[in-house]
Amino acid sequence: MFARHAATAAKRAQLSHLRGFAKAHHPAAAITDAPAAPAATSAAWTNPDPGSEFAVTLETGFLPRRDPLPVLPSYFEKLDEILHEMPILKSDGTLGLLHTGRLGARIERELPMYDVEFVFDRRILAALYRDYSVLASAYLLEPCDIQFRLTRNYGLARRILPANIAVPLETIARRLAQKPFLEHSTFTFYNYRRKDQEQPVSLDNIEPIRRFSGCDKEHNFIVGHVAAARHTDAAVAASLGVLRSAQHNQRGEFNAALRQYADAMGRVNEILAQTLQGCGDYASFRTFLNGCRAQSMFNSGVLFEKLGNTAAHKYLGVAQSSSPIASLGTHLFQLSNLSPRGSLPCADGVDQLRAPNFRSFLGHVDSQARSLGVQSYALRCSESSAAYVLALSQVLAYRYRQWANLRDSVPVQSAKDNAAFHGYLDIQTSHVRDIAELISRTHANMDSESLAPALRTRAEAAVHHAEMVHRSLDRILNDAEPTPLPVSMIAY
Helix, strand or coil, X not given: CHHHXXXXXXXXXXXXXXXXXXXXXXXXXXXXXXXXXXXXXXXXXXXXXXXXXXXXXXXXXCXXXXXXXXXXXXXXXXXXXXXXXXXXXCCCCCECHHHHCCHHHHHHHHCCCCCCCCXXXXXXXHHHHXXXXXXXXXXXXXXXXXXXXXXXXXXXXXXXXXXXXXXXXXXXXXXXXXXXXXXXXXXXXXXXXECCCCCCCCCCCEEECCCCCCCHHHHHHHXXXXXXXXXXXXXXXXXXXXXXXXXXXXXXXXXXXXXXXXXXXXXXXXXXXXXXXXXXCCHHHHHHHCCCCCCCCCCCCEEECCCCCCCCECXXXXXXXXXXXXXXXXXXXXXXCCCHHHXXXXXXXXXXXXXXXXXXXHHXXXXXXXXXXXXXHHCCCHHXXXXXXXXXHHHHHHHXXXXXXXXXXXXXXXXXXHHHHHHHHHHXXXXXXXXXXXXXXXXXXXXXXXXXXXHHHHHHHHXXXXXXXXXXXXXXXXXXXXXXXXXXXXXX
């Protein structure tokens, strides 16, 4: 009896320590959550959890409502230490554990079995979810990275996730209603720190918290997505405006919302053009972004040690999923199934990996856009069609860049993986071409002469870019050998 009371007292002391850490390290991050920023709402959507760190709001868009916690409480000192020592190239220029394949042994030998049941602060939970999911991917895929650097072939990953990662990760994921595996938003949107807390999120003022390779391209991949996501507040507001105005047949507001979405996505694409142009050394960290579903390096998924359930876990990874920014445009403009050859069902495993808030918002946009017929509503009026073309042009720019980076990434040299890679690439290629064709068809079927000169000029420029993309894809796909992608196309 005394021992049980003593253990309970120790847990309370541990919880008190975590509360004190949250208050001391970041005053706004007390154990009782600070008031949430106002959530993005419409007549038909209510934010299911406005207190979540992964909330969707009109103020922050898809970025977390508070900056991610960059340092874990001292209770998790060993976890923090291993993550700091992990990257192939550390921030001080020395070589880390992944460079020589020493991470797995270090985890198995030194990482404690941390008890996370008494952690209730949402900011700490979100940081632990980021750190454990990053560590899980690094542990499982470490052998593949070594093999890939030697032979350009992935080989086999570790199939069993040890209990000192699996148990806390599963517990935290369950508390956050997420999957216990690394996904896009966790690796990007919840993986930055501001150098100057008084200055806004920008390319020059943020740096990654956790990294795999430590290379410049990985840095650019993370900070580019974060800096671009700063402008998703306007994209979220515009998306809700599109739905609301279509529902109430407010044509002027509908056109304005489409232009607002195009402008917001234009800012997103401009930042990504600066940071993600070309492949570079993307392959140096892409290995760790693979999922454990339908990947030959995992065969039959991953087993989580000491969880009772012996079923293998199978999840898409960062490399197989996409940013919620991409899904938003696909859902809002009903682009998931433009044609049989271009089927891109975002809900097929990708959106289900996201945080509950993201799932709810994207599901709402998808169902409402289908119910209201956003695409057909836009095509009934020439001015709406022109605004729709502007919005689609920015979706095309985002998807084309995504396609270009995928196409330039180095596939594995096994027949099975090459077939899977090129099958996925073919779906993405068809989707990009179908968006370009939709832009051209929409422009051809509207009365351009009735438009205001400025809008007509912008719409014609968007069509010109779409035709350039189409010609570029045709030329590249007909070449026997890969050719460099036109920089102007990636950057537009």
